Amino acid sequence: MKKTLQPKSINQPRVLIYDDENMQYRVGNMGDFEIIVDEPIEITTSGDNKRKFIQPPTQLFRCTISNYEELENIKLDDTTMRRIAKFNKEIDIQKLDKKIKEKKEKIKELDDILHDREGRINKLKKFVAELYDIDLSDEDDEDYDYYDD
Numbered sequence: 403m404k405k406t407l408q409p410k411s412i413n414q415p416r417v418l419i420y421d422d423e424n425m426q427y428r429v430g431n432m433g434d435f436e437i438i439v440d441e442p443i444e445i446t447t448s449g450d451n452k453r454k455f456i457q458p459p460t461q462l463f464r465c466t467i468s469n470y471e472e473l474e475n476i477k478l479d480d481t482t483m484r485r486i487a488k489f490n491k492e493i494d495i496q497k498l499d500k501k502i503k504e505k506k507e508k509i510k511e512l513d514d515i516l517h518d519r520e521g522r523i524n525k526l527k528k529f530v531a532e533l534y535d536i537d538l539s540d541e542d543d544e545d546y547d548y549y550d551d
Contacts, residue, residue: 410434410435410436411432411433411434412432412433412434412435413432414429414430414431414432415428415429415430415432415433415435415465415467416428416429416477417429417433417465417467418476426472427472427473427474427475427476428467428470428471428472428473429467429470429471429473429477430467430468430469430470430471431467431468431469432467432468432469433465433466433467433468433470434465434466435463435464435465435466436463436464437461437462437463437464438461438462438463438464439458439461439462440458440460440461441458442455442456442457442458443455443456443457443458
């Protein structure tokens, strides 16, 4: 059984419909639209205590526009343009925040590597500086036989 939601009339309708490849923009004088929805589908089984339903896979959207024109350029009012600009700005901000987070992680990684190198260099400098301070006199010198000629 199909159920029609309340049809709505619109004065001077503007319809923009698009997908990845096509776009259509139509304007007219008067119009109305309605949405026709199939009843939910019952999926109750004999073992269920309550009745279960799922939404129907499709819905019908119907739009009627009198004296319509199909335009190539889209004319938007200031409010709609501001909403679109705000939405685009928020999306751009989210993308930039993600890039900033990635860059901060990369900077932290490089900073850790830098500190590790500085520590290694400092240890190497200390080792080289103390290289001449090594006591070479061994108590085991007595074990060697030296020949005096």
